[in-house]
Amino acid sequence: MRTNLSVEEALEAVLEAAQGELAVEELPLKEAFGRVLAEDLASLVEHPDQDDTAIDGYACRAEDTLGASPEAPVRLRVVGEAPAGRPFPGEVGRGEAVAVYTGAPIPKGADAVVRVEDTRREGDEVLLFAPASPKDIRPKGDDLRRGEVYLRRGDLLTPGRLGLAAAMGHARLKVFRKPRVGILSTGDEVVEPGEPLPFGGVYNSNAYSLLGLVLEAGGEPVLLGKVPDQPEAVLERLEGAGPLDLLLTSGGVSMGEYDVVRKVLERHGEVVFWKVRQQPGGPLLFARLGGLPVLGLPGNPVSSMVTFFLYGRPFLYKLLQRTEPPYGRLEARALTPFKGAKGKKVFRRGVLSVAEKTVRSTGNQSSGVLRSMAFGNALVVLPPDRDAREGEEVEVIPLTFVP
Known part of the structure; x- marks a missing residue:
């Protein structure tokens, strides 16, 4: 057992244990938010699939509108309209315009658009008070090109990325299974919220802080309740924790007579390290029990949260093969x-x-x-x-x- 490690040495040891690959499952888009992609994702379509307009206005030929101004407006004949999803079937000729709306394909023959704010409609004609410009035409494939990869294995599916997957034409996504993380609280003094609090007791805040941290890091928390400071009870609960990818314990890892988690893991598992040169969270312990990684967090609430953030979160990120780092600086x-x-x-x-x-x-x-x-x-x-x-x-x- 190694002891008194630096923060960097401890993190390296924890990440070494994040081995193996999580199973992959396929989900419909509506269930994939917050999950992590298990494969690269290429676009199935071009977007836009042809040149379209980024504004409401009139599509026309730029050369017909040169010199248009409030003092000298240009008059064009309106030959039709093109709402999004209903392209204009004809062609724009000299001196003609088509009313277009955001997202509509640019009609054949037109090469520029004038904003509706710079026009005034008069029956079948429109007055232009500014020249038409090609700058508000979005070229075909400006956003997405068919076959190009835009999302990568390990990317977290944020709202924007979920929308991008939909825009690329994907109805279902392959994602990694959420890592299952057991959360076990120890201590005779620990009481569940809602129960009467005895003299010297403390409510089990750690379990719920850790539950939130595990969820936020992409894991599936499994609350294992709390056990008293009795070696037999701790061992029984540890061994009966079920299929997990990581087990978190809070409390019982310091140097006191009743810090039994460390003693149980020393006898029945393999303690990789104990104690890190940091504050808060110095009594951190990392062990294996029958192949299950166990992160023994200190019992103090702040220490428990800080050590999970610094070590447990990177462990889960590595299991999930996340493309972004677990935290920034x-x-x-x-x-x-x-x-x-x-x-x-x-x-x-x-x-x-x-x-x-x-x-x-x-x-x-x-x-x-x-x-x-x-x-x-x-x-x-x-x-x-x-x-x-x-x-x-x-x-x-x-x-x-x-x-």
């Missing part, structure tokens, strides 16, 4: 001081303004203050042995689950 100016820690990389909770590129502390940085993860939207990263003064540039990881 940027630089921001500190509006408040941030305190570091001796020999440890520190992740302080902050409120980030992306527009102003500034970040301030959420206040109390205790790992038991869950409010900081509800209203803070970023982690301020401090290297070991280093504080950050007000006005200093600091590294920031935005928390994607906070608006």
Whole structure:
């Protein structure tokens, strides 16, 4: 068992365990939002399938409208109209125009469009107060070309990408199965919300914070309830967790007499590492139990969420073969001081303004203050042995689950 790893060493060890490929399932478009593509997706069509208009107006020949102005309007004869989906069947000749509406194919013979705002209709004629221009004509294939790949294996199906898949002509999509992630809470003091809270008890917030984090990362959470601080009960629940891709435990991994999760995994599994040089979340544990990866998260609410975000989320991204990184990094100016820690990389909770590129502390940085993860939207990263003064540039990881 390795111990006292750096953050980078711990992440490398966790990602090494994200092996194998998830099964693929095929879903109709309406069920594919938020899933991850399991194959490259090429367009089945050209879009637009011919030159069309990007505006409402009149399609005509540009040479017939040269010099048109409010003082010297040009008069054209309107020979028809072309709403979207109903192309004009004829041809535009000299001195003629066709009323066109956004998305309509450009009629044969026309090479320019004048905006309806620059015209006035007078019966079967139209007055143009500006020259027609080809700039509002969208050429064939301007958006999509048949056979070209626009979405890649590993892409998350966002609203825009789901719409793009539909525009390409795909009614069903192949996606990766969601990784199943078990969530087990430990501790005699843990009580389910809604039950009476005994003296010294604490409500099981970790299970629900982790449930949200797993969903947000693309996994399928499996709530396994909570077990008391008894080795036999912990082992029974761990071994009976069912088919999972990752098991999360919260609590029971520190150095106390009642931190039984670590002891059970040392006896009955393989502990890959225990303890990381970071704050919060130092007692993090990673193990295997019968081939199942187990991420032992600390029991403090902030530590539990931060360590999942830094290690569990990348694990799921790798399983899903996501094309984007699990989290981003940027630089921001500190509006408040941030305190570091001796020999440890520190992740302080902050409120980030992306527009102003500034970040301030959420206040109390205790790992038991869950409010900081509800209203803070970023982690301020401090290297070991280093504080950050007000006005200093600091590294920031935005928390994607906070608006």
